[in-house]
Amino acid sequence: xxxxxxxxxxxxxxxxxxxxxxxxxxxxxxxxxxxxxxxxxxxxxxxxxxxxxxxxxxxxxxxxxxxxxxxxxxxxxxxxxxxxxxxxxxxxxxxxxxxxxxxxxxxxxxxxxxxxxxxxxxxxxxxxxxxxxxxxxxxxxxxxxxxxxxxxxxxxxxxxxxxxxxxxxxxxxxxxxxxxxxxxxxxxxxxxxxxxxxxxxxxxxxxxxxxxxxxxxxxxxxxxxxxxxxxxxxxxxxxxxxxxxxxxxxxxxxxxxxxxxxxxxxxxxxxxxxxxxxxxxxxxxxxxxxxxxxxxxxxxxxxxxxxxxxxxxxxxxxxxxxxxxxxxxxxxxxxxxxxxxxxxxxxxxx
Numbered sequence: 001x002x003x004x005x006x007x008x009x010x011x012x013x014x015x016x017x018x019x020x021x022x023x024x025x026x027x028x029x030x031x032x033x034x035x036x037x038x039x040x041x042x043x044x045x046x047x048x049x050x051x052x053x054x055x056x057x058x059x060x061x062x063x064x065x066x067x068x069x070x071x072x073x074x075x076x077x078x079x080x081x082x083x084x085x086x087x088x089x090x091x092x093x094x095x096x097x098x099x100x101x102x103x104x105x106x107x108x109x110x111x112x113x114x115x116x117x118x119x120x121x122x123x124x125x126x127x128x129x130x131x132x133x134x135x136x137x138x139x140x141x142x143x144x145x146x147x148x149x150x151x152x153x154x155x156x157x158x159x160x161x162x163x164x165x166x167x168x169x170x171x172x173x174x175x176x177x178x179x180x181x182x183x184x185x186x187x188x189x190x191x192x193x194x195x196x197x198x199x200x201x202x203x204x205x206x207x208x209x210x211x212x213x214x215x216x217x218x219x220x221x222x223x224x225x226x227x228x229x230x231x232x233x234x235x236x237x238x239x240x241x242x243x244x245x246x247x248x249x250x251x252x253x254x255x256x257x258x259x260x261x262x263x264x265x266x267x268x269x270x271x272x273x274x275x276x277x278x279x280x281x282x283x284x285x286x287x288x289x290x291x292x293x294x295x296x297x298x299x300x301x302x303x304x305x306x307x308x309x310x311x312x313x314x315x316x317x318x319x320x321x322x323x324x325x326x327x328x329x330x331x332x333x334x335x336x337x338x339x340x341x342x343x344x345x346x347x348x349x350x
Contacts, residue, residue, distance in 0.1 A: 050276055050347040053311040054267035054285065054329070056337045058258030060231060065255040068222045069093060070245045073238055073254070080236050084227040084257070091238075091254055095223035102220050105213040112206040119202040131187040138176070138183035145169075145176035231259040234339055260339060263331045265297065267345040268309050268324040276349045277302055283329045285343040297331035299347060311342060 071093040078090050149169045156166040235256040238244055245252045265285055269277055279302060284294040303326040310326065329345060331337075 048348065048350045050269060050273040050349055052267045052269045052273075052324070052327070052345055052347075054265040054343050054345040055311055056339055056341040056343060057264055057266055058231070058234075058260045058339055059262035059264060059330075060229065060259040062234065062256050062258055062339070063228065063231075064251060064253035065090065065225060065228070065257055066246065066251060066253040067093060067225055067244055068246055069219070070243075071095075071223070072243045073240050076236065076238065076240050076254070078233050078236075078255075080233050082233045084231060084233060086227055086229050088227045089224050090227055090233075091225040093223040093225075093244075095220060098216070098220040098223055101216040102213070105209065105216050109206070109209040109213050112202075112209040116199075116202040116206045119199050131183075135180075135183040135187045138180040142173075142176040142180040145173040149173040225254060227257065229259060231257045233257050234260075258339060262333065263335055263337060263339075264300075265329040265331060265343060265345055266310060267327045267329055267347070268311050269327045269347070271306055271323040271325065274302075274306075274325045277325070277327055277347055282348045283345055284348075285329070285331070285345045287337070287341055287343045289341070295331055295335050295337065295343075297329045297335070299327060300330045301328040303327060 074092045074094045076091045078084060078088075084090065149172075152161060152166050152169040155161045156163065233255055236254070237252075237256070238254045244254060265283075267283075277299065279299050281299045282296065283298055284296045286292065286294060306323045306325055309324050327347070329347075337343075
């Protein structure tokens with residue numbers, strides 16, 4: 001049997017269905033008002049921390065101390081952990097041959113200096129006196145020969161002596177006169193100042209010897225390995241008796257040192273987080289060996305170019321091809337951590 005509903009009854013039935021559905025919804029929602037705004041309008045969730053692995057390093061970074069000369073270590077004077085001052089001798093190479101070169105060139109300098117002073121000062125007083133006496137003696141001989149020649153000329157004119165005798169006295173006078181001229185020139189040479197070109201040549205010889213000495217002293221000084229700044233010896237790579245090289249292709253340091261009075265952390269920031277890292281942001285680091293303890297600092301430098309990761313976590317799922325931005329964090333004064341310790345850094349971006 002078919003039941004027919006009137007139009008009015010149909011409307012009443014629909015109203016009942018709507019009321020029942022609304023009541024069920026209120027029961028499910030607990031009576032709370034639900035916003036009708038779409039979820040997309042709520043905006044993305046912003047992270048307040050950027051995390052990345054890092055390594056502890058001294059303020060000066062790790063400085064490798066090597067030799068400019070290849071050779072054998074004669075002595076190594078410091079051990080790991082030693083605090084050294086700038087200029088302190090850390091190690092000495094075998095340098096007997098270099099020391100001998102220095103002594104030899106010192107003798108050459110003394111010799112060249114003596115020759116230069118001799119040219120500057122000219123002849124000694126005794127040499128001048130001796131030359132002057134020889135000049136006076138030549139003048140006396142020449143005067144005597146001239147007087148005898150004049151007397152013989154008068155005798156020849158009177159017909160007392162022959163022409164041959166006169167010519168003999170003439171030759172004696174000529175010899176005496178030539179000797180006088182030679183003595184006069186020698187005295188002028190001894191008494192006069194040295195020529196400018198002689199002085200310049202002697203000076204050049206002295207300067208050359210001095211340059212050779214400076215070169216050999218510089219090479220000898222390189223056999224002493226000195227600390228470039230105040231710091232701590234972090235690692236000793238060689239011992240006395242071992243040979244070292246100075247190859248630029250394969251560095252061969254004797255020591256690694258650094259200034260550990262201040263510590264920094266070199267942090268690898270993932271490329272997806274680089275836009276949220278800036279200088280001055282607060283940072284704390286943790287290390288597995290120190291549990292939950294936090295060591296605070298701040299960002300002092302943000303790299304300008306992406307590169308490969310510096311710190312490997314040794315996790316099996318770690319991605320080795322990830323691009324990172326190297327960020328430098330200065331730890332607060334007084335923080336004491338081992339150099340080279342691997343840490344986790346947390347940069348507070350807000």
